[in-house]
Amino acid sequence: MSGTFAFHNIYTTKNEVENIQTVLHEGNESGEGTMRRFEVAPGIQITYNDLKMDSCFRPIRFEKDFLQINHCLEGCYECELEGGSVSFLGEGDLCVDYLSKDRQVFLGSRIPLKKYRGITVLLEMETAQQTLDQGFQQAHISLEQIKERLCSDGRSLIIKSKHEIDHIFSELYSVDERIQVPYFWIKVIELLLFLSLLDGSAVCRPQQFSADISKRTQEVYQYIIENPFTKDTIQDLACMFGLAESSLKRCFKSIAGASIGTFIKTKRMEAAAELLVSESALSIGEIGSVAGYENQSKFSAAFKSVMGVTPQAYRHKYC
CATH class of the missing domain: 1.10.10.60 (Homeodomain-like)
Known part of the structure; x- marks a missing residue:
């Protein structure tokens, strides 16, 4: 999604800060949307996206490298790729993107049905790796290895029929707000462990049109x-x-x-x-x-x- 959901500094409208939660409101002539972002741990964010608009894309230049994981619950998202082709993130789909300061993968994006609900997990590669090494070293999670396996040629789309994906994210959509942040930490570890075990047979390139x-x-x-x-x-x-x-x-x-x-x-x-x-x-x-x-x-x-x-x-x- 080229950072469309993840970077609060591209949203210049109303901001409401509630402890570690930031509510981001975006609106234009095509509709409106809300993003609720949680700081889970240093270098790790989770954002709930509820967008009812044609687009909220704004091109940005990354100052660091990020691993971005998007799950679509409802609606779909269209990404414009180099060369003019497009691909979609649809209901039930999970995609993993490597957002590099050296490369612009996506040129634009739209919400074709004016409806998109989903979750973004954003990891700033260097800081998040330090957090994982210090807070959960026994898992031996390597973000670099996940990136190389899933994103070596750009964006990779994980097959949506995976039971494990549905299990991980269904619980994220319904978590009790009283335990949100510690629960987010547990689910991020579960998600990264799952991604660490994937091989090439579980990953397919997104269809392009x-x-x-x-x-x-x-x-x-x-x-x-x-x-x-x-x-x-x-x-x-x-x-x-x-x-x-x-x-x-x-x-x-x-x-x-x-x-x-x-x-x-x-x-x-x-x-x-x-x-x-x-x-x-x-x-x-x-x-x-x-x-x-x-x-x-x-x-x-x-x-x-x-x-x-x-x-x-x-x-x-x-x-």
């Missing part, structure tokens, strides 16, 4: 949001927006965190759920027909697979 493919795919995303009952197939959408079907499928999943087929079904059922409540005069069969199902039983099965209950139960609960 042209800026044009990214833009057109985001237009498809918005079209589905605005037309949840569309009868257009994936092939139709690809043709409509001037994309190869394979490019649309790959880029859409990077942006939305789900396949385009799953996303269409989810948005269709969510819209059907709204009709069940707002249009009580319509029968369930009629709403199923609007959603593209001539057979009510098939509509009910599809609805339950997304919403967790049958249309009848949903209507009964909310009407």
